[in-house]
Amino acid sequence: MSILELDGVSGGYGHAQVLHGIDLHVEEGNVAVVLGANGAGKTTTLRAICGIIGVKGDIRFDGKSIVGKHPEEVSRLGIAHVPQGRGTFSELSVDENMRIGAINRKDKEIAGDLERWYSAFPRLGERRKQEAGSMSGGEQQMLALARAMMARPRLLLLDEPSLGLAPLVTRELFAHLGDLNKGEGLSILVVEQNANLALDIGHWGYVLEAGAIAVENTAEKLHDDEAVRKAYLGF
Amino acid sequence: MQLFVEQVLNGVANGVVYGSVALALVLIFRTTGVLNFAQGEMALFATFISWKLTQQGLPVVGAIAISMAIAFVSGAIIERVLIRPVETGRSPLNVVIVTLGMFLALNSLVQLIFGTDPQFMPSAFPKGGIKLFESGGRTATLQKGTLGLVLVLIAECIVLWAILNHTRLGLKLRAVAANPDSARLHGIKAGSMLMLGWAMSAAIGALAGSMVAAQRTGFDSNLMQTVLIYALAAAALGGFDSLWGAVICGIIVGVADALTIQYVDPLNGIEVVMPLAFILVVLMVMPHGLFGKRTVERV
Numbered sequence: 001m002s003i004l005e006l007d008g009v010s011g012g013y014g015h016a017q018v019l020h021g022i023d024l025h026v027e028e029g030n031v032a033v034v035l036g037a038n039g040a041g042k043t044t045t046l047r048a049i050c051g052i053i054g055v056k057g058d059i060r061f062d063g064k065s066i067v068g069k070h071p072e073e074v075s076r077l078g079i080a081h082v083p084q085g086r087g088t089f090s091e092l093s094v095d096e097n098m099r100i101g102a103i104n105r106k107d108k109e110i111a112g113d114l115e116r117w118y119s120a121f122p123r124l125g126e127r128r129k130q131e132a133g134s135m136s137g138g139e140q141q142m143l144a145l146a147r148a149m150m151a152r153p154r155l156l157l158l159d160e161p162s163l164g165l166a167p168l169v170t171r172e173l174f175a176h177l178g179d180l181n182k183g184e185g186l187s188i189l190v191v192e193q194n195a196n197l198a199l200d201i202g203h204w205g206y207v208l209e210a211g212a213i214a215v216e217n218t219a220e221k222l223h224d225d226e227a228v229r230k231a232y233l234g235f
Numbered sequence: 236m237q238l239f240v241e242q243v244l245n246g247v248a249n250g251v252v253y254g255s256v257a258l259a260l261v262l263i264f265r266t267t268g269v270l271n272f273a274q275g276e277m278a279l280f281a282t283f284i285s286w287k288l289t290q291q292g293l294p295v296v297g298a299i300a301i302s303m304a305i306a307f308v309s310g311a312i313i314e315r316v317l318i319r320p321v322e323t324g325r326s327p328l329n330v331v332i333v334t335l336g337m338f339l340a341l342n343s344l345v346q347l348i349f350g351t352d353p354q355f356m357p358s359a360f361p362k363g364g365i366k367l368f369e370s371g372g373r374t375a376t377l378q379k380g381t382l383g384l385v386l387v388l389i390a391e392c393i394v395l396w397a398i399l400n401h402t403r404l405g406l407k408l409r410a411v412a413a414n415p416d417s418a419r420l421h422g423i424k425a426g427s428m429l430m431l432g433w434a435m436s437a438a439i440g441a442l443a444g445s446m447v448a449a450q451r452t453g454f455d456s457n458l459m460q461t462v463l464i465y466a467l468a469a470a471a472l473g474g475f476d477s478l479w480g481a482v483i484c485g486i487i488v489g490v491a492d493a494l495t496i497q498y499v500d501p502l503n504g505i506e507v508v509m510p511l512a513f514i515l516v517v518l519m520v521m522p523h524g525l526f527g528k529r530t531v532e533r534v
Contacts, residue, residue, distance in 0.1 A: 050420065075422035087417030089410055091476075091528065100410045103403065104422045131528070151421065 003028045003155055003187045004049070004061055011048050011055035018044040020211040021057065026155065026204075031181050031188040033198040033219060035232065036208035042191040043084060045208070046157050049189075050074050050081050061155070076104055080153035084160055086144040090133025094124055097132045097143055101150025110150070117146040120176070138169035145176060156180070158190040162197065170194060174201055199223040207232045237373040242497045243490055244367075248381040249465075250489020252450060255388055255443035256459070256466035257473065257481035259436045262395060264475050266408045266432030269318070269330050273337035274440055275463030277313075279456065280341050281306040281441030282448045283349045286356050295359045299445045303438040310437025311430040313337070318433070319426065345456045353453035356445065359383070384446055391439060392478045399478075408432055464507070465492070472514050474527015484525060488514075 004026040012018035018041045026032040036042050048055045051066070051074045059067050066074055075081070080101075089097050098117065102110045118125030121142045127135060132143060141161055148156055158177070162170040178201040180186045192198035199205055202219035207228065215228055222228055256275060263271045271277075281302045288298035317337065321329040360383035364376035399405035410418040411428040419425050447462060448454040469488045473480025495502055495509035502509055517525065 071419040072422045072424050075420055081420045083417065083420060087414060087420060089413040089417065091413050092409060096406060096409070099406055100418070100421050100423075103407060103410070147421075 001028050002026060002060075004189065005059070006045075006049070007058040007060070009045075009048055009055050009057035009059060011053050011057075012044065013053065018211050019048060019055070022208075022211070022213055024206055024213065026187055026189050028187055029181070029185045030203040031177070031190065031201050031219075033195075033202035033205040034189065034191045034208055035193070035195050035198065035205060035222075036191075037193075037232075040208040041211040042208055043159055044211075046081065046083075046159050046189070046191060049157060050079065075151070078152075078154040079157065080148035080151050080155070081157040082144045082148050082159065082161065084163060086137075086140045087147075088132050088140045088143065090131070092132055093129055094132050094135070094143060095128040097147050098124075098128075098150050101147035102152075105150075105152065113150055113152070117149055121146050137164050138166065138173075141165060141169075141173060142176070145173070145180075149180070153186070155187045155189065158188065160191055160193060162192060162194045170197060174198070177201055195229075196223070237368075237370060237375055238497065239494075240367070240375040241373070242493045244375060244377055244381070246490030246493030247385075247486055248378060248450065248489070249492065250469075250486035251381060251384040251388055251482075252443070252447045252462060252485070253465040253469045253488050254482040254485020255384065255391075255446065256440065256462055257469035257485045258388065258391060258395075258478060259440040259443060260466055260470045261473065261475060261478055261481040262439055263432055263436035264470070265399070266412050266435070267314075267429050268412050269334070271436070272331065272334040272463075273341060274436070275444075275459030275466070276338050276341035276345070277306065277310070277437055278440035278444030278447075279459045280345055281309075281437070282356065282444035282454070282458065283345055283354075285441070285445040286354055286448065286454075287349070289357055295357050295449075299359065299442060302445060303441045306437040306441035307434045311434040313437070314430045314433035315426075319429070342456055349456075351455060353455045354448075355453055356448035356451075358449035359446065360449075380450055384450070387442070387446065388482050391442070392482055395435075395439075395478055404431075461507075465489070468511060468514050472517055472524055474524025476528055477524075477526035480524060480526025 002025040006022050006024040009022045010017060010019050022045060034042055034045065047053045049059055051069045051071045055067060058065055061077055061079060066077065089100060098114055123139055124143055124146055132140065161173055174197045177188060181188055181201065190198055199219040199222055205217060205219045205222040206213050207215040209232065214232065256278065260271060260274050263269060284305055285298045285302040288301055289295055317333055318330055321333050358380050360380045364378045367375045367377055399409060407423050408428050408431065410423055411425045415425045444459060448458060465488050469485035470481050472484035472488065491509060491513055492506055495506040499509065
């Protein structure tokens, strides 16, 4: 069962059309990876899903169309988006950042979740009173991930989480993502340039080129496909 | 010595006025990231509404409460109708220009509707003063109105601080101010929060204006113009993001002003330069003001 389906999605900014009929789906409990060069339309695809830009075509979450919904509504449906730049609330403390993640939850388990993610990300736990903007890029990326999890999302969208991170930190981040997927059964759609790491935790992969899906296959096959690697992934 | 104490008390009396307007400036800055140059004139309009209501026979406190409610709604409407459409533009200067336009428009509107004659705003506080001490034929008196204003300011600060720092609503407001796009992605209705920020600070401004007018023997459409300059100075000195900083620095600015008038003869008549020079020096040494949080941003 697909948790997310994109059906012939086109769209862009003003007159500049970036996406030209994208078909893409994320199976429940799977990690889907979208690869592609700069300008291929990876970020725009995520923005279309979140309702930041208007689109033609259909986008369904849990079988229901979410086209035309505002970002705040999409978020409340259970889609968490970690944008490029990490979306840090810089002048707020780490703790306040985490609470923003759970801002629309009404249940009593928020405090418990906080402790849980602080123990999963001990560095955040140590810095909970610190101003979030003063942390390193890697720590802010972990914060973005933990903050997204505070919403108890059903689908997590990640926009180039490895951008600007040291290789070791990137590896740690993807290990966390793999754990979230396996441990929580969280469905993830991750957009990346770092094909190797992303495909390692992924189930299904897409290669985006000039606003359309050029290739799709299981992550394993994409990873091992010599021709695809040479043509699109550059390794 | 008595003279000094008298002048300090005068300064405090003016300073709480600056502080109360600075509080509204800081509130709107913290919740929307906008420096609202029309804050003083919005408060002026609300003050005339309070005055008009007292003219109709309403008790002062009731009149101010109604005026605050009207200001609250108007603040929200101003954000939605005048600010939001230009905010999506490329330059943050757009909003500044709009607030400057509102500054002029509201002032003219007040003159048009309420006239240019000086009016008298009754005080919500009892008349008279509390004698602090008496010697050599001089008395230092603390006006009850000043004391009342200080107490109101402290109460405002406590309420606003509690809302901003200890409620879910406050966290939403600050989240939107810090990063509106990211706030939206977390399901926060950024537009509503911006409207609320404007509404709250307009209401605070209405309260400030009505009490400022009551401190004066009479007021007209010029009431808030110098006050706004001093309030901006107080807000800048306080670091623009601290509620307590706005109030305390309002008083510092007021006292510095009063002492300059009394003791620095060459600056007589242009004493406004003294506190401003003082602020310049403080901000050169401490760019974040006396109470501002130092923001470090890493990427």
